[in-house]
Amino acid sequence: MILDAESRPDDNWLADRTFDICVIGSGPAGATIAHRLARRGFQVGLFEAGGLQYDQKSQDLYQGTTSGQPYYDLTSCRLRFFGGSSNHWGGWTRPLDAYDFDARLDQPLSGWPIYKADLDTYAGETDAILDLPLDTAPADFFDLHPDELVPRLFRFSRPTTRFGALYHDDFDKTDNIRVVLNANLVDLRLDDSLRAVQSAVFQSYDKPGRFTVKARVFALCLGGIENPRFLLNANSQINAGIGNENDLVGRYFLEHAHAPVGRIVVRKPLTRMICYSPKPEFMLGAHIMNFGLRLGSFDQWNRGDFTGALDPEPACTIDFDTLLKAEMAAAKPACPAMVGDAFVACEQTLDPDNRVTLIDTRDRFGLREMNLNWHLSDTDLRTLKTAATTVATEMARQDVGRMKIVEWLANDIPPNKDELYGGNHHMGTTRMSANPKTGVVDANLKVHSLANLYIGGSSVFPTSGHANPTYSITQLALRLGDHLTSVLRS
Amino acid sequence: MLVRDRLTRRHAIKFLLAGAGLPLVAGLTLPGAAVAMANPDGGTDSFRTGSDRFVIHQGWVLRSDDLPRLAKR
Numbered sequence: 001m002i003l004d005a006e007s008r009p010d011d012n013w014l015a016d017r018t019f020d021i022c023v024i025g026s027g028p029a030g031a032t033i034a035h036r037l038a039r040r041g042f043q044v045g046l047f048e049a050g051g052l053q054y055d056q057k058s059q060d061l062y063q064g065t066t067s068g069q070p071y072y073d074l075t076s077c078r079l080r081f082f083g084g085s086s087n088h089w090g091g092w093t094r095p096l097d098a099y100d101f102d103a104r105l106d107q108p109l110s111g112w113p114i115y116k117a118d119l120d121t122y123a124g125e126t127d128a129i130l131d132l133p134l135d136t137a138p139a140d141f142f143d144l145h146p147d148e149l150v151p152r153l154f155r156f157s158r159p160t161t162r163f164g165a166l167y168h169d170d171f172d173k174t175d176n177i178r179v180v181l182n183a184n185l186v187d188l189r190l191d192d193s194l195r196a197v198q199s200a201v202f203q204s205y206d207k208p209g210r211f212t213v214k215a216r217v218f219a220l221c222l223g224g225i226e227n228p229r230f231l232l233n234a235n236s237q238i239n240a241g242i243g244n245e246n247d248l249v250g251r252y253f254l255e256h257a258h259a260p261v262g263r264i265v266v267r268k269p270l271t272r273m274i275c276y277s278p279k280p281e282f283m284l285g286a287h288i289m290n291f292g293l294r295l296g297s298f299d300q301w302n303r304g305d306f307t308g309a310l311d312p313e314p315a316c317t318i319d320f321d322t323l324l325k326a327e328m329a330a331a332k333p334a335c336p337a338m339v340g341d342a343f344v345a346c347e348q349t350l351d352p353d354n355r356v357t358l359i360d361t362r363d364r365f366g367l368r369e370m371n372l373n374w375h376l377s378d379t380d381l382r383t384l385k386t387a388a389t390t391v392a393t394e395m396a397r398q399d400v401g402r403m404k405i406v407e408w409l410a411n412d413i414p415p416n417k418d419e420l421y422g423g424n425h426h427m428g429t430t431r432m433s434a435n436p437k438t439g440v441v442d443a444n445l446k447v448h449s450l451a452n453l454y455i456g457g458s459s460v461f462p463t464s465g466h467a468n469p470t471y472s473i474t475q476l477a478l479r480l481g482d483h484l485t486s487v488l489r490s
Numbered sequence: 491m492l493v494r495d496r497l498t499r500r501h502a503i504k505f506l507l508a509g510a511g512l513p514l515v516a517g518l519t520l521p522g523a524a525v526a527m528a529n530p531d532g533g534t535d536s537f538r539t540g541s542d543r544f545v546i547h548q549g550w551v552l553r554s555d556d557l558p559r560l561a562k563r
Contacts, residue, residue: 392551396544
C-alpha cells in the first residue's frame with residue numbers, strides 16, 4: 001500500500017514494526033529491489049523523498065555546486081519523486097561489455113569483483129522490465145577494420161519504462177509492502193558496536209517531527225550523487241560518515257563524456273544508427289578507454305520515440321563527389337540520407353579527484369549540500385580523438401564515406417560546454433571492490449564495514465564502460481534482490 | 491555466485507603486454523599518426539596508416555586522391 005508521511009498520525013506510526021528490508025529511494029534500483037522482495041513475501045518498506053509527481057520543494061533539495069568541466073544544474077540532471085530519475089530517462093540500453101569487468105594494469109583500481117556472467121543471468125528479466133526488443137547481433141554496416149572496431153547494438157525502451165508507473169498498482173494493492181512518500185532520509189542510526197544499522201530516520205516537509213523505521217537490512221538507493229552525499233552527511237556516530245573508513249565515499253565519480261565529433265558523407269544511405277566500439281586489444285594497445293561512436297542523425301536519436309531506425313529519406317541521385325564537395329563547403333545537404341552526424345560517448349578514467357564533497361550550505365533538513373567536481377583526463381580526451389580519427393580513417397580507407405572531425409577535437413582546443421558534456425550518468429561514488437581498502441561495497445553490494453547496509457544503483461560501478469547505465473542498474477538490483485532473499489531467509 | 495578475487499593468467503599476460511606498449515595483435519594498425527595530426531591553420535596535412543595515405547583538410551579525413559579529384563569538378 002502507498003502511504004504519505006505528510007499525513008502520518010504521529011511520529012510513532014511505524015514504531016511497532018520491524019521491516020525485513022527498508023529500501024530508501026524508488027528509482028530503478030530501489031523499486032526493483034522492493035518489488036522483488038515484496039513478491040517473495042517479505043515485509044518491505046520503500047521510502048521515497050518525493051511524492052507521486054514532480055514537486056519543486058522536493059526537487060530543490062538537489063541543490064549543490066559544481067566545479068571543473070562545466071556540468072548540468074544539479075537540480076535538473078536527476079528527479080526526486082516516485083520512480084526517481086527513470087521519469088526522464090531516455091530509454092537507451094546496452095549491457096556492459098565483458099571486458100568492462102576486467103582489470104587493466106594501466107588503470108589502477110579498475111576491474112569488477114564479479115563477472116559479466118553474474119549479470120547476464122538477469123538479462124531476460126531486465127529485458128522484460130524495460131520492455132526491450134530482442135537482443136540481436138548488429139550488422140557491420142560499413143564492414144570496417146575488424147582488428148580495431150566492433151559494431152554494437154543499442155536497444156530502446158519504448159515507451160520508456162518509468163519505474164514508478166510500472167510498479168505503482170502492484171505496490172498499492174500489496175499488503176506486505178509499505179511505500180511511504182514524502183519521506184526524506186535524514187539519518188541512519190547504528191548499534192553500539194557501530195557495525196550494523198538499527199534504524200533509519202525520516203522527515204517530511206511540512207509536518208514537524210521525525211519518525212524512525214526499523215528493519216533487518218537497509219538498502220540505500222538514492223542515486224549516484226545522493227548516495228555519497230547522504231553517507232558523508234551520516235556522521236552523527238562516525239565522524240567521517242558511514243562507509244567512509246578509507247576516504248572513498250564520493251570519490252571516483254564517473255560520467256560518460258558525450259561529444260558531437262563530426263559530420264559524415266556516405267555512399268549508401270544510412271537506414272539505422274550505427275555504433276562502433278573498440279575491441280579490447282585496441283583499447284589496451286592504444287591506451288584508450290571504451291567508447292561508443294554513433295553514426296546517424298543527432299536530431300533523430302534525441303527524439304523520445306527513437307528506436308534505432310532513421311527516418312526514410314527520398315532517394316538521392318546526386319553523385320558522391322558532388323555531395324562531399326558541398327558538405328565540405330558547409331552547404332545545406334541536398335540528400336539528407338547521405339549525410340549525418342558522428343557522436344561519441346566514452347568511458348572515463350578513474351580519478352579520485354572527480355568526486356562529491358560536502359559544502360557548508362545546509363538544506364532545509366540540516367544536511368550539508370554538496371559540490372560535484374568533474375574533469376576529464378588526457379586519456380579521456382585521447383579516447384574521444386582516437387574514436388573519431390579511427391572511424392574517419394576507416395571510412396576513407398574502405399571508401400564508404402568521409403568524415404569531418406570537429407575543430408576543437410582535431411586541434412586539441414579545450415571544449416566548451418556545448419562541445420563536450422555528460423550524459424546524466426552518475427556512477428562510481430560508492431564503488432564496488434572485493435577489497436575494503438579500494439571499495440565502499442563488496443561484490444554483494446554490502447557496505448564493507450556494516451553488517452546490514454546495502455547500496456543499489458550506479459554509484460557501485462567500479463568502472464563504467466560506455467553503455468548507458470540503466471540496464472546494468474536493473475541487473476544489479478535483481479541480483480541484489482536474490483542475495484537479500486538468501487540473507488533474509490538464513 | 492562467481493566472485494573474482496584475482497586476475498586470470500590470460501588477463502595478466504594481456505595487461506603486461508599492454509603496459510609495455512606492445513602491439514597485442516599481429517598486424518594491428520594503431521591510428522597514432524592520425525591522432526597526432528592537426529591542421530590549425532586550416533591547411534592540409536597528410537599521414538599514413540599501413541600502406542594507405544590520407545590527408546586531413548579542414549578537419550575532413552580524406553583519401554590522398556580526393557582533393558585533386560574534387561578540384562577538377
